[in-house]
Amino acid sequence: MSSPVVAPSRIKSLFGNQQFILLLVLFAMVAFFTWRNPVFFSNAVFGNILADWSPVVLIAVGEFFVIVSGGIDLSVGSTIAISGVVSAFSMRALTANHVGQNMTLFLGLLTCVGIGILVGSINALLITKARIVPFIATLTTMGAGAGMAIVLTGGSQIGDGPAKAISLSVPDFGPLSRPGIVIVFIVAILWVIMGKNRFGRYTYAIGSNSFAARAAGINVNRHLAKVYILSSVLAGLAGFYYYLLLSVGAPTSGQGGELQAIAAVVIGGTALAGGTGKLSGTVLGALILTTVTSGLIMINVAANWKQVVVAILIAVAVLIQEFRSTGGTGSGPIRRLLTRNSK
Amino acid sequence: MTTGKVLYEVKNVSKNYGSVQALTGVSLKLHAGEVIGLVGDNGAGKSTLVKVLSGAHQPSEGVVELDGEERRWDSPHDALVAGVETLYQDSGLAPHLSVSSNVFLGREKFSKGLLGKLGFLAQKDMDRIAHENLEKVGIAVPQSNRSVSQLSGGQRQAVAIGRAVSWASKVIILDEPTNHLGARQAGEVLAVIQQAKKRGLGVIFISHTLPHVLQVTDRIVVLRLGKIVADAPTSTFDAESLLGTITGLIEK
Ligand SMILES: Nc1ncnc2c1ncn2[C@@H]1O[C@H](COP(=O)(O)OP(=O)(O)O)[C@@H](O)[C@H]1O
Ligand SMILES: [Mg+2]
Numbered sequence: 246m247s248s249p250v251v252a253p254s255r256i257k258s259l260f261g262n263q264q265f266i267l268l269l270v271l272f273a274m275v276a277f278f279t280w281r282n283p284v285f286f287s288n289a290v291f292g293n294i295l296a297d298w299s300p301v302v303l304i305a306v307g308e309f310f311v312i313v314s315g316g317i318d319l320s321v322g323s324t325i326a327i328s329g330v331v332s333a334f335s336m337r338a339l340t341a342n343h344v345g346q347n348m349t350l351f352l353g354l355l356t357c358v359g360i361g362i363l364v365g366s367i368n369a370l371l372i373t374k375a376r377i378v379p380f381i382a383t384l385t386t387m388g389a390g391a392g393m394a395i396v397l398t399g400g401s402q403i404g405d406g407p408a409k410a411i412s413l414s415v416p417d418f419g420p421l422s423r424p425g426i427v428i429v430f431i432v433a434i435l436w437v438i439m440g441k442n443r444f445g446r447y448t449y450a451i452g453s454n455s456f457a458a459r460a461a462g463i464n465v466n467r468h469l470a471k472v473y474i475l476s477s478v479l480a481g482l483a484g485f486y487y488y489l490l491l492s493v494g495a496p497t498s499g500q501g502g503e504l505q506a507i508a509a510v511v512i513g514g515t516a517l518a519g520g521t522g523k524l525s526g527t528v529l530g531a532l533i534l535t536t537v538t539s540g541l542i543m544i545n546v547a548a549n550w551k552q553v554v555v556a557i558l559i560a561v562a563v564l565i566q567e568f569r570s571t572g573g574t575g576s577g578p579i580r581r582l583l584t585r586n587s588k
Numbered sequence: 589m590t591t592g593k594v595l596y597e598v599k600n601v602s603k604n605y606g607s608v609q610a611l612t613g614v615s616l617k618l619h620a621g622e623v624i625g626l627v628g629d630n631g632a633g634k635s636t637l638v639k640v641l642s643g644a645h646q647p648s649e650g651v652v653e654l655d656g657e658e659r660r661w662d663s664p665h666d667a668l669v670a671g672v673e674t675l676y677q678d679s680g681l682a683p684h685l686s687v688s689s690n691v692f693l694g695r696e697k698f699s700k701g702l703l704g705k706l707g708f709l710a711q712k713d714m715d716r717i718a719h720e721n722l723e724k725v726g727i728a729v730p731q732s733n734r735s736v737s738q739l740s741g742g743q744r745q746a747v748a749i750g751r752a753v754s755w756a757s758k759v760i761i762l763d764e765p766t767n768h769l770g771a772r773q774a775g776e777v778l779a780v781i782q783q784a785k786k787r788g789l790g791v792i793f794i795s796h797t798l799p800h801v802l803q804v805t806d807r808i809v810v811l812r813l814g815k816i817v818a819d820a821p822t823s824t825f826d827a828e829s830l831l832g833t834i835t836g837l838i839e840k
Contacts, residue, residue, distance in 0.1 A: 247696065287750035443696050443707040448684075450693055453682035460680050462665035519682035 252388030263514035265409040266565065267529040270558075271536065278540035285543050292420035299428045300325070300483035302528055304502050305474030306435055309527040312510050313439075314472045315519030316372070316379035316454035320364060321480040321506050323390030325499025328360035330394045333403035333494020346407040354485050361481025364390060365474030370559035372473065373466035383473075387503065394496035402493040411492040424486050431482070432528060439524045448472060452519030487584070508555055510536050512562045518535065533558065594656065595620045595790040596641070596759045601650030610636040614650070618790040623781060625801035625822065627834055628811035634794050635677055637764045637811070641792070642674035643667035645670070646704045649769050653759065668694070671758035673751075675765055676680045677794075680748050681736050683817040686720035687839065689778055707740045721754040722747065726780055742773035749777055753784050760784055761792045766800055778804045810834055 278285040303524045304321040311318040336353040342350075364386055371382035414422045421429065439445035447468050450458040456533070487498040513530030515522025537554050596618040603611040611633045618624055628634050639645040641652065644659025653657050661667045664674070674680070681690045692714045698704030718732040720743050727750040729743060735779060738742055745765060753758050762781070762814055766774040774797070781804050795801050801822075808825055810818040810833045820831045825833075832838030 441708050441711070443698070444707060445695065446689060446693075446709060450682045450685055450689075453684040456676070457680050457682045457690075458693065460642075460664050460674065460676055462663070462668045462693050464663070464665070522681065 263565070263569075264523065264529065265528050267513065267526060267533065271529065271533055274340075274533065274536050274540060278536075278543055281544040285540060288420055290539060290543065291534060292416040294532075294535050294539045295420050295425055296414070296416070296422065298532055299425045300486045300499075301502075301505050301509060301535055302432055302531040303428055303479045303483040303486070304476075304506040305498075305513075305527050305531040306432055306524060307479035308503075308506035309470050309475050309510050309515060309522065310435075310448055310526055311379070311512070312441070312470060312515055313452045313519055313522050314448045315455060316469070316472070317383065317517075318368065318473065318476045319380065319383040319503045320368060320386040320390060321476060321483075322499040322502025322504075322574045323387045323394065324361060324364045324477050324480035325484040325487060325502050326394040326496050327364070327390040327397075328357040328481040329488050330398050330403055330496055331360055331496050332356040332485060333384035333406060333488055334397070335418040336488075337403060338460070340406055346409050349407045350410065350413075353488065354482075356402075357457075357477055357481040357485040357488075359481075361478035362474055362482070363477075365477030366470070368469035368473040368477065373414065373469055391496075391500075398494070400496060402491075402495045404493040404495075406488070406492065410489050412417060414486075414489045424489055428482075428486070431479075432524075436528075444468075444471070449520055453521070480585045505531075506577075508559055512558050514562060514566060516566060530562075593620050594618070595622075595654070596601075597653040597656075598637075598641065599651050601635070601640055601647040601652070603633075603640055603645060603648050605636075606803055610814050611640070611647075612812075614814075616809060616816070616819070618792060619783055620758075621788045622807065623785050623791040623793055623805045625805035625808040626792055627796075627798070627808060627830070630832055631813075632811040632831065633814040634811055635763055636814075638674060638676070638792070638794065641759075641761055642672060642676075644674075644676075651801040658726055664698065666815075668755070668778055668804055671756060671760070673753070673756035673759070674761040675748050675752045675763060677763040677767070680752075681744060681785065683744075685737060686715075686733045686735055687722075687729055687739070687747055688715045690736055690747060691718035691721065691732070691754070695755070722750040724752050725753045726776070726783055742769050745769060746773070746776065751779055753780055753789075756784070756789055759790045759792070761794075763794045764796065765793070766795055766797055774800065798827055804825065812836055 275286070284290065304325070307321060308318055332353040335350050335356050339349040339352060367386055370381050371377045371385065372379050414424060416422050419425050439448070447458065447463055450463065451465055451468060455465055465466070484499065488494055509530035510527050511517065512533055513526030513528070515526060534555065538551055541549065541551050541554065592634050594617050598614055598616040601611055601614045614637060618787050626634055626637065636645065640647045643664045643666050646661070653659065659670065665701070682693065685693070690762070697710045699708045715732045722729050726744045729747055736747065739747065749762065749765055766777050768775065778800060781791055781793060793801065793805060802825065804838070805822045808818070808820065808822050808830065809816060829838055
């Protein structure tokens with residue numbers, strides 16, 4: 246079994262390893278930004294990057310489960326907004342009624358989770374019962390959520406919540422804040438579940454061949470419902486995170502979050518066609534995204550260039566996927582996506 | 589030829605997809621240790637009958653009985669639990685998963701203790717047992733932790749059949765399992781069918797390759813436009829009369 250491996254093939258397999266490439270890209274970026282602006286290489290900047298990364302990795306990991314299952318969730322960004330806003334309203338009311346700060350924060354967190362469960366259940370019903378394709382179903386909830394967040398707040402931010410919220414998001418674990426630590430912990434658990442648990446196995450199986458999954462006795466609809474609810478709950482948690490960060494519920498929080506999440510998943514090497522992908526890639530994809538954003542600001546590049554850089558990263562990631570999975574057989578994911586009949 | 593006992597029975601089953609009448613009044617008896625060949629032109633209703641038998645579709649009319657008991661399959665899961673395994677035409681495998689993950693799909697083995705209760709998988713055990721089970725039914729596959737997408741078409745089909753045969757406790761239904769296979773691989777599939785028969789399973793074998801059907805079955809059922817037009821021992825057919833019955837040139 247353990248035959249000696251010759252060096253060239255070891256290097257080749259290393260470069261065939263998406264995680265390795267992503268780490269290289271990340272180090273190259275850090276080196277580049279540090280070269281252009283030495284201040285970049287500091288605890289403060291890394292702290293900022295991780296503060297940006299924390300909510301993005303939450304929704305990206307949720308999106309990862311959805312995409313692996315063969316779907317897409319466009320509603321994660323607006324779920325951040327609506328959960329943050331509703332929870333801000335409830336925390337403002339609790340604070341006005343002199344409820345203790347810890348209790349208020351806890352109830353605010355539950356509100357965010359509850360909104361997540363609600364949005365995820367609506368997505369699940371639209372997709373599994375009404376049989377609406379995920380793209381349209383979650384586009385609907387995306388529009389409804391974002392619209393409601395604006396209507397409820399009249400476009401303004403909702404503050405007057407517990408005063409200690411802001412103190413929670415200072416980095417006191419190296420560059421990470423306490424909520425950041427919790428998020429790392431959540432992501433680690435989901436990573437284990439995806440790789441070692443039946444929940445992950447079924448997610449891959451359904452995305453790979455939903456007919457085979459159903460034929461094997463898996464309740465595909467019930468599993469998909471769980472996946473969409475998971476995605477929305479993680480978005481709700483991201484909504485709470487933004488509340489802690491800003492001390493207000495803002496209807497604009499999470500704007501464009503769905504694109505960030507999808508970009509992180511794709512950059513992380515996961516095929517949009519489903520059935521495959523590594524969660525660790527998505528985690529790195531999210532880190533690369535937030536590093537680019539901070540880095541470009543640090544070297545005084547106009548913010549709009551960020552979109553261009555992200556687009557290039559996505560294109561490169563897809564090309565690498567195409568190249569790796571083709572391996573000379575001429576059946577890469579792009580071609581498969583184009584020639585695919587129904588699932 | 590057969591060992592007497594009726595294992596699986598279809599009584600007067602009809603099935604329509606909207607306005608398309610795919611099956612009309614189909615009745616069929618499968619005995620333990622019997623191999624039935626189900627043949628018919630494209631669109632005759634073979635795959636539809638398979639889906640009714642496997643619980644993927646509910647019949648519009650009529651009933652199915654297993655061991656003399658009327659059963660209603662609400663999902664393929666119900667039929668699997670009852671011992672009815674099906675190999676569907678066009679892939680019953682998840683290509684991105686490994687061989688063993690496919691063999692154990694929906695029947696995963698869990699770790700011992702609390703982790704297992706939480707749904708954590710005993711992957712090593714599954715890799716090993718999948719390999720053993722496939723070997724037992726006469727299928728040699730490469731490492732069972734290889735992804736199915738890396739296997740050849742013949743190997744994939746072998747895995748799918750091996751999975752069905754190793755799990756089946758009563759009935760196994762194979763919808764065109766020798767499609768796209770070379771002669772040698774098809775021969776292996778036929779050998780697996782013979783083995784399943786020896787184990788006392790009832791087998792329903794669907795194929796367009798009439799020599800295979802004539803070679804491996806005990807009885808042949810011919811479907812035409814959703815109706816059974818012939819149901820007779822294989823010995824009463826030859827290649828020519830079978831083809832004639834399928835196309836309707838010969839009325840039996
Ligand atoms: N899901 C479906 N929806 C509508 N019509 C179908 C469906 N599946 C099969 N049919 C129709 O039912 C008839 C029988 O098809 P099928 O059972 O696939 O036949 P066979 O397997 O013998 O080729 C055909 O006319 C086919 O077009
Ligand atoms: Mg068919």
